Amino acid sequence: MIARLQAVDDELMDLELEKGDLPKQIDAINSEISRLETRKTELDDQLGEVEKKKRVNEGSIELHKVKLDKYQNQLYSVTTNREYDAINQEIETCRAQIESVDNAQVSLLEEEEEIQGQIEPIDVRIDALQADLAEREEELKSKHADTETEELELQHDREKLIVRIKKPVVAHYERIRASRNGTGAARMYGGACGACFAVIPPQRQAEVRKLDDIILCESCGVIVLPEEEHMPAIAPDEI
Numbered sequence: 001m002i003a004r005l006q007a008v009d010d011e012l013m014d015l016e017l018e019k020g021d022l023p024k025q026i027d028a029i030n031s032e033i034s035r036l037e038t039r040k041t042e043l044d045d046q047l048g049e050v051e052k053k054k055r056v057n058e059g060s061i062e063l064h065k066v067k068l069d070k071y072q073n074q075l076y077s078v079t080t081n082r083e084y085d086a087i088n089q090e091i092e093t094c095r096a097q098i099e100s101v102d103n104a105q106v107s108l109l110e111e112e113e114e115i116q117g118q119i120e121p122i123d124v125r126i127d128a129l130q131a132d133l134a135e136r137e138e139e140l141k142s143k144h145a146d147t148e149t150e151e152l153e154l155q156h157d158r159e160k161l162i163v164r165i166k167k168p169v170v171a172h173y174e175r176i177r178a179s180r181n182g183t184g185a186a187r188m189y190g191g192a193c194g195a196c197f198a199v200i201p202p203q204r205q206a207e208v209r210k211l212d213d214i215i216l217c218e219s220c221g222v223i224v225l226p227e228e229e230h231m232p233a234i235a236p237d238e239i
């Protein structure tokens with residue numbers, strides 16, 4: 001019984017493990033996507049700032065062009081050399097300002113391109129991750145559907161076994177199982193406990209093989225079961 005219970009529990013654990021990896025993978029992909037999206041938002045904000053500066057510069061260029069036109073028209077109507085020089089001076093200043101803003105626009109354009117160049121691969125990566133995510137979510141869904149029946153059957157087997165084993169034995173098994181990663185009973189292996197590999201004295205080994213009592217490993221507490229070859233086809237109910 002205990003041997004069969006352990007076998008059923010091992011199978012249940014395998015089913016859990018099989019699913020266990022996928023939710024973790026899905027979490028990892030999700031956090032990678034949100035990390036990339038945060039980075040993309042930062043870059044979008046930077047791009048927005050650049051756009052804003054570009055618009056301000058465009059306005060400034062327009063304004064200076066209007067001024068330039070005005071000064072150039074005034075040149076035709078000046079009467080003195082002093083006036084002429086003064087307006088020419090204004091025209092020069094205006095041109096210099098337009099040139100400097102133009103240069104600033106060129107750097108902003110370069111900056112814009114650079115940021116867009118960074119956003120592009122992020123978009124590609126996010127798309128790929130989202131496709132991957134959808135695939136894995138689908139896989140998990142179908143795995144849940146696949147294992148559901150098997151899991152229910154195993155749970156049912158487990159319940160049937162448990163009612164046939166003495167309560168204190170089940171309680172001990174569960175307690176050890178909880179503290180030993182799912183192992184509450186283990187077969188002897190080369191004269192040692194199959195769970196912790198502590199050597200079992202020959203006298204105890206013989207007792208284990210006699211199958212007329214529950215023998216615990218003195219070192220780790222698991223219920224010690226005989227080696228496969230010493231296990232009779234029909235074992236006493238308890239063991």
Ligand SMILES: [Zn+2]
Nearest residue numbers: 193196217220
């Ligand atoms: Zn042990």
